[in-house]
Amino acid sequence: MTQRIAFVTGAMGGLGTAICQAFAKDGHKVVAAYHPQFDNKDEWLKEMEAAGFKDFVCVAGDVADIESCKAMVAEAEAKAGPVDILVNNAGITRDKMFAKMEKDQWDAVISTNLTSLFNVTKQVSAKMAERGFGRIINISSVNGVKGQAGQANYSAAKAGVIGFTKALAQELATKGVTVNAVAPGYVATKMVMAIREDVLKSIVDTIPMKRLAKPEEMGALCSYLASDLAGYMTGATLNINGGLYLQ
C-alpha cells in the first residue's frame, strides 16, 4: 500500500484513537491533531507507545478557529508533509431539549462539529486536487441522519456534515479526491461507557445487534475509505450503527 500522510482531528478521543491506529497499521504517517485544553498529549502518547504505536506526529489547535487550523495544518505539513487523507472527527455534544437550549450551546456545537469542516478542509482540499489524490472523511452520526430529541444542535450539525460531504464530493470528483461521511451509531468509547448503566442498557436494547460498536470497527471503515481502492466511492454516507437506523 502507498504510504500517505493522514491528518486526524480529535485524534486523542475514542474514535480518533482507533482511526489513528488503523491508519498506522496501514503504514500511513499519522498526524494526530488535538486540543491543548481538552486532551492530555503526553499521557496519550505514552498509552500509544505501550500499545506499540511509536510514530504519531502531534499538532495542537482548535478546529472551531480558522486561524488556529491554518497554523495547525502548516505545522503538520512541515513535520510530516502534504496531507493526503483528512479525517474531520473532532466533535462535542451540548445536549438540551430545544426549549431549554441556550444560544452558546447551539453555537459551540455548530462551530466545533460543522464550521470546523470549513476551517480544516479549506487548508488541504485545493492542494489535494492539485496533486490529484485525496481522501476526506467526515464523521457524522446516526443522530444527524435520523434526528434526536435533546440534540437539535448536534443533529443539525451532523446533518450539515452530510450536506457538505455531498457538495464537496461533486466539486472534487474529477480531481482524484473523494469525500465521504461516516455516520456511527453508539460506539463503546470512554464517553459512552460513562453513561449510567441502566440508561446505557436501555440504549443497547434499542439496537438490533444488541451491542455497542467497537472503536476499531470505525477505524476499519476509515481505513477502507482512505485506501486507493475506495477511489470510486464519493459523496456517500456510510451508516455503521448495528441496524439502529436503516435508510
Ligand SMILES: NC(=O)c1ccc[n+]([C@@H]2O[C@H](COP(=O)([O-])OP(=O)(O)OC[C@H]3O[C@@H](n4cnc5c(N)ncnc54)[C@H](O)[C@@H]3O)[C@@H](O)[C@H]2O)c1
Ligand atoms: N462515541 C459515539 O458513540 C459517537 C457516535 C456517533 C458519532 N460520533 C462522533 O465521532 C466523533 C468522535 O467522538 P468520540 O466519541 O471519539 O468523542 P471524544 O470526546 O472521545 O473525542 C472527541 C475529540 O475531539 C476533540 N475536540 C473537541 N473540541 C475540539 C476543538 N474545538 N478543537 C480540536 N479538537 C476538539 C476532543 O479534545 C476529543 O479528543 C465526534 O465527531 C462525534 O460526534 C461519536
